Amino acid sequence: MRDHFARLDNPVWHALSKTQRTLGSANHGACRYLAEVAPFAATATPKPEAFLALQALLGQDDHVIVQSLSPLAVGAGLLAVQLGAVQQMIALEAPPDDPVDGLVHLGRSDTEDMLRLAQQTRPGPFARRTQEMGRYIGIRDQGKLIAMAGERMRLEGFVEISAVCVDDGYRGRGLAGRLVNVLRREILLRGDIPFLHVLDDNAPALALYRRLGFENRQAFLLYRLDRCDVLSQ
Numbered sequence: 001m002r003d004h005f006a007r008l009d010n011p012v013w014h015a016l017s018k019t020q021r022t023l024g025s026a027n028h029g030a031c032r033y034l035a036e037v038a039p040f041a042a043t044a045t046p047k048p049e050a051f052l053a054l055q056a057l058l059g060q061d062d063h064v065i066v067q068s069l070s071p072l073a074v075g076a077g078l079l080a081v082q083l084g085a086v087q088q089m090i091a092l093e094a095p096p097d098d099p100v101d102g103l104v105h106l107g108r109s110d111t112e113d114m115l116r117l118a119q120q121t122r123p124g125p126f127a128r129r130t131q132e133m134g135r136y137i138g139i140r141d142q143g144k145l146i147a148m149a150g151e152r153m154r155l156e157g158f159v160e161i162s163a164v165c166v167d168d169g170y171r172g173r174g175l176a177g178r179l180v181n182v183l184r185r186e187i188l189l190r191g192d193i194p195f196l197h198v199l200d201d202n203a204p205a206l207a208l209y210r211r212l213g214f215e216n217r218q219a220f221l222l223y224r225l226d227r228c229d230v231l232s233q
Contacts, residue, residue: 012042014155029053036129039065048075058227067220083222089214090195094188095181106136113145121165146170149179159187161196
């Protein structure tokens with residue numbers, strides 16, 4: 001069981017190694033999602049040669065976001081800027097059944113509305129093809145998308161819930177929690193374990209997920225890595 005949960009210590013690597021390999025690129029020591037899908041990348045190990053492998057996947061003036069259990073030492077060719085820290089949370093039990101009125105499945109035809117809501121509410125990175133990572137659901141009011149949530153990283157045995165956001169005019173109605181519970185129940189019924197990531201300074205979100213039954217599992221440092229090739233003299 002311990003080895004099973006250990007995959008969550010490097011979720012991007014395990015997602016792109018198998019379940020989501022068509023949504024990214026990889027080499028012997030590193031992987032990344034396509035930029036139009038998600039900004040995340042990972043290395044197989046924290047060793048310097050793995051970061052050289054990651055550098056090879058980045059174009060000029062390119063950047064990615066990585067999560068790490070410890071401070072990074074990336075070496076020449078990459079610039080690491082710490083963005084903060086995140087808490088990884090998991091839920092092992094299904095929530096009570098609570099049907100959501102007006103629930104809709106969100107797909108490619110909803111992309112513009114999803115991007116608009118994400119830009120307004122800033123739930124975390126959300127790109128034009130992010131909705132290809134898994135199932136996304138939402139709520140519309142007179143045609144307007146007012147809330148959504150979806151599945152982002154998917155790896156063997158685990159599915160991440162992400163892009164949880166609600167239009168400012170509809171906050172305080174419990175919509176975010178109800179959408180999370182819909183996805184959580186579906187994930188557990190498929191035999192997987194739902195998890196999510198929350199910036200550790202986002203007290204309202206942390207409190208919400210704890211009320212819903214999520215528990216802290218692991219803390220990570222979050223870094224932006226920029227390619228900055230050193231020119232030979």
